[in-house]
Amino acid sequence: MSDDGGDASPPAxxxxxxxxxxxxxxxxxxxVCPAGHGSLPPxxxxxxxxxxxxxxxxLAEAGTVETYSVxxxxxxxxxxxxxxxxxxxxxxxxxxTGIVRDGDETDGxxxxxxxxxxxxEVGERATxxxxxxxxxxxxxE
Amino acid sequence: MTDVRVAGVxxxxxxxxxxxxxRDLFAEAALRAFEDAAVDRSDVEELNYxxxxxxxxxxxxxxxxxxxEAAGVRCPATRYESACASAGVAVREAVRTVAAGDADVVLAxxxxxxxxxxxDEVTEGLAIAADDLFEVRAGVTFPGAYALMANAYxxxxxxxxxxxxxxxxxxxxxxxSNEYAQYREEVSVAEALDAPPVAEPLHLYDxxxxxxxxxxxxxxxxxYAAEHDLDASVAVTGTGQGxxxxxxxxxxxxxxxxxxxxxxxxxxxxxxxxxSDVDVAEVHDCFTIAEVLALxxxxxxxxxxxxxxxxxxxxxxxxxxPVNLSGGLKAKGHPVGATGGSQIAELTRxxxxxxxxxxxxxxxxxxxxxxxxxxxxxxVVHVLEVAE
Ligand SMILES: [Zn+2]
Numbered sequence: 001m002s003d004d005g006g007d008a009s010p011p012a013x014x015x016x017x018x019x020x021x022x023x024x025x026x027x028x029x030x031x032v033c034p035a036g037h038g039s040l041p042p043x044x045x046x047x048x049x050x051x052x053x054x055x056x057x058x059l060a061e062a063g064t065v066e067t068y069s070v071x072x073x074x075x076x077x078x079x080x081x082x083x084x085x086x087x088x089x090x091x092x093x094x095x096x097t098g099i100v101r102d103g104d105e106t107d108g109x110x111x112x113x114x115x116x117x118x119x120x121e122v123g124e125r126a127t128x129x130x131x132x133x134x135x136x137x138x139x140x141e
Numbered sequence: 142m143t144d145v146r147v148a149g150v151x152x153x154x155x156x157x158x159x160x161x162x163x164r165d166l167f168a169e170a171a172l173r174a175f176e177d178a179a180v181d182r183s184d185v186e187e188l189n190y191x192x193x194x195x196x197x198x199x200x201x202x203x204x205x206x207x208x209x210e211a212a213g214v215r216c217p218a219t220r221y222e223s224a225c226a227s228a229g230v231a232v233r234e235a236v237r238t239v240a241a242g243d244a245d246v247v248l249a250x251x252x253x254x255x256x257x258x259x260x261d262e263v264t265e266g267l268a269i270a271a272d273d274l275f276e277v278r279a280g281v282t283f284p285g286a287y288a289l290m291a292n293a294y295x296x297x298x299x300x301x302x303x304x305x306x307x308x309x310x311x312x313x314x315x316x317x318s319n320e321y322a323q324y325r326e327e328v329s330v331a332e333a334l335d336a337p338p339v340a341e342p343l344h345l346y347d348x349x350x351x352x353x354x355x356x357x358x359x360x361x362x363x364x365y366a367a368e369h370d371l372d373a374s375v376a377v378t379g380t381g382q383g384x385x386x387x388x389x390x391x392x393x394x395x396x397x398x399x400x401x402x403x404x405x406x407x408x409x410x411x412x413x414x415x416x417s418d419v420d421v422a423e424v425h426d427c428f429t430i431a432e433v434l435a436l437x438x439x440x441x442x443x444x445x446x447x448x449x450x451x452x453x454x455x456x457x458x459x460x461x462x463p464v465n466l467s468g469g470l471k472a473k474g475h476p477v478g479a480t481g482g483s484q485i486a487e488l489t490r491x492x493x494x495x496x497x498x499x500x501x502x503x504x505x506x507x508x509x510x511x512x513x514x515x516x517x518x519x520x521v522v523h524v525l526e527v528a529e
Contacts, residue, residue, distance in 0.1 A: 016274045039391070040275055047386065067296065067395050069288035070341040071280065075265045078280055086280045086340075088289055088390045095390040097279045114296045133279050 015042035030093035038093030060092035085109035098133030144363035146373035149178025150486035155474030170355035171212035178359035186244035188218035191227030191251030192478035224270035229481025229512030229521030250357035253476035288340035293395035298445030306333035316468025323474030352474030356482030379524030381407025401438035401520035412524035416440030420505035481512035
């Protein structure tokens with residue numbers, strides 16, 4: 001991975017890298033059409049209704065866990081991260097999928113349940129330092 | 142529009158064949174299908190072939206011409222890819238082609254070669270059926286995605302790991318007599334519950350195995366079958382397909398599979414039957430929870446009620462509505478790009494009466510096959526009926 005202050009993400013995924021940058025800066029956003037459908041970049045049109053009129057709307061401060069799983073058998077890219085808790089979290093205009101961490105993974109992933117409140121940030125995979133979406137239990141730490 | 146008949150079906154034994162080429166696997170299935178059909182292969186007008194990860198597993202793209210050679214047919218040949226529904230969509234296009242009168246004989250099926258890869262590479266390969274940017278990079282594996290659906294289901298409707306273990310135990314029991322099945326040993330509910338976790342709440346016996354195999358079907362028009370005096374008693378009377386948002390998190394409901402609802406509605410309408418007419422079903426149980434979701438999308442159970450079907454015995458071999466009498470993906474095996482074709486092959490044999498488990502459904506006249514891709518961003522449903 002490049003580390004010379006440059007962009008560590010593959011150039012082919014420019015829009016995703018920019019979205020992660022915004023998320024890391026606390027300015028995570030969704031693209032929202034006039035009908036209120038939320039989606040994530042890159043988008044030219046709303047995937048639900050086809051509207052080209054998309055605006056950036058901030059994600060909710062705290063999200064709500066809608067479902068989760070503790071993954072014990074990872075793909076190679078997450079070999080050193082397992083076991084880890086993956087979750088789908090509602091952030092208002094859109095849901096996000098990521099990994100739940102509480103900052104101390106020595107005893108495995110934190111306990112997670114549907115309905116838990118979490119914040120979102122950008123973390124790194126233990127396996128290869130690639131960036132990924134990380135959820136933090138709200139009020140934890 | 143003409144009636145589409147299944148003239149012949151062929152499978153390889155499903156299992157671990159790491160030393161065999163994909164072209165050899167498909168050749169075996171096609172040979173068996175032609176023997177079963179008693180159709181002259183020079184009459185084949187199209188080959189529709191399903192395959193998912195041949196570029197990863199065999200460094201082989203552009204597989205359709207290769208498989209036409211392997212089957213000994215010379216005709217337009219196309220590879221279809223819709224993840225685990227690759228053969229389902231290949232068969233569906235064959236059905237539509239024959240029904241429309243554009244061809245009298247089409248060879249359809251699929252092949253997947255997987256066990257030559259290390260398990261972690263298979264895990265990685267299967268994961269690419271999910272959204273790379275927003276799911277795979279966020280740690281979602283194939284079992285992990287279905288685990289997310291399972292916990293969402295438990296939260297919405299209730300249900301337990303034990304309910305899922307009954308699905309596994311049922312399908313393993315069904316596979317015991319199936320000569321094509323990968324695992325022909327019974328698995329008890331207790332054994333399933335005790336197995337190590339893959340992605341909680343799914344454990345080892347909630348997951349289908351890694352499988353090599355191929356499937357082939359010879360589909361013909363009713364007129365061709367009559368002209369050639371073929372023994373083709375089973376018809377494909379309905380076909381339907383649905384598509385949903387790619388990423389699970391973008392779906393309307395995390396514990397339901399609307400793409401399969403759409404596919405089922407279309408297939409039933411095409412066939413002019415309803416869910417209550419179905420006597421037997423082969424559904425896409427890549428994970429135990431997937432069978433539950435399939436039963437509900439097919440309208441065979443109300444949302445929230447499919448979870449108890451195996452435990453209560455409704456879907457067991459001796460139940461009112463046997464599901465996955467072949468053993469399902471769970472025990473028969475899941476060579477990804479071949480599975481949709483193998484479901485039609487098994488259902489055909491069950492309805493013809495020459496499947497080892499046909500005795501459980503002696504009066505069955507209507508069967509339904511449900512094949513899903515990814516976390517059911519793609520779904521294909523077919524209705525088969527005894528025509529004569
Ligand atoms: Zn919209």
